[in-house]
Amino acid sequence: MNLPNKLTLLRVIMIPFFLVFMLTDLMGENGKYIALTIFALASFTDFLDGYIARKQHLVTNFGKFMDPLADKLLVCSTLIAFIQMNKISSVIVIIIVSRELIISGFRVIAADNGVVLAASYWGKFKTASQMVMIILLILDIQTPAFALLENIFIYLALILTIVSLIDYLIKNLSVLSERSNK
Known part of the structure; x- marks a missing residue:
């Protein structure tokens, strides 16, 4: 598995951690800052995996499928969490x-x-x-x-x-x- 695909998988793995800090009081008021950091890092991996894949000619069918799916999972799960949070x-x-x-x-x-x-x-x-x-x-x-x-x-x-x-x-x-x- 190449680096861009690993970054895409990392983005997917980050989603549950993001949601835990968004939806719980596990870390008190700091939870939202931890969630924000995780979201920012996950969003950055989206830019980074695409950049590396294009620059180093590492575009794969897995990446073509998983990259947009990972993006949608991140955004949609965040928006659904916002509904719960009013x-x-x-x-x-x-x-x-x-x-x-x-x-x-x-x-x-x-x-x-x-x-x-x-x-x-x-x-x-x-x-x-x-x-x-x-x-x-x-x-x-x-x-x-x-x-x-x-x-x-x-x-x-x-x-x-x-x-x-x-x-x-x-x-x-x-x-x-x-x-x-x-």
Whole structure:
């Protein structure tokens, strides 16, 4: 197993530890800072594994499958934890998770037809806004200005989720009409 794939697996392994510190009082107030550190490190492994895989030509089928799955597991589990913590509306989380499932489905169909669907800039903006939103919600600084900033990023992430889904569907709708090569 190459280094990028090990980093991807490390990201998946970090998720339960992140959730323990997010959802319990195991470390008191410090738990959220430990959770934030784990989330930041897990997010960094996403950048790092992709960079190394491309730079050193270590792209594998395992990595193509597991890397996006690891990202979705990290983000979706975090958002679901936020519902339990009353930090975000379940409707918003359902929309975000639904978008991820729809895109994953499209990618499976495209891959089955030998088509690679590249990420768009809208998808990259969506991901960046979600990461900032998650960091803000983990920090949860109790001031009116910070609460406003959290809400701005929650709705920005929601809007970019919808826009990136629409963009993706418009650009890739032909994938659904293509015949399978089987």
